[in-house]
Amino acid sequence: MELIEKIAQAALERDSLQLRSLVQDFAHANLEISKIPKPVTDNHNLLVMTAAITELLAERTNQPPPHWTREIGSLSEPFFLLESAQQMKRLRVLCEEESPEPLRKRLLYAPPHFLQYA
DSSP: OOHHHHHHHHHHTTOHHHHHHHHHHHHHHTOOGGGOOOOOOSOHHHHHHHHHHHHHHHHHTTOOOOGGGGGOOOOSSOEESSGGGGTOHHHHHHHHHHSOHHHHTTTEEOOTTTTTTO
């Protein structure tokens, strides 16, 4: 499993400690994001999360995302990357309104600076 897929899996599991650690590893690797290969998986949720996070990290590092991310659709229902957003109305509204575009367009919701300081 590629590093970006591990990041996506940690996000799906809402394992914030693992997620931040993997994103730091990703940042230190200085990868050319446009060359990240499309994951080979039958898990639609993992594929959507991988595409969204790949685009988010590309945007944050001023790099183009890989072409394959454009062909990946969204989840069938909203998913909040912070579990607490399901119980805390203000946090939920913040996530719904200000989630980064690469996430929001795929029905993934997080605070506006999600993974920015990882």
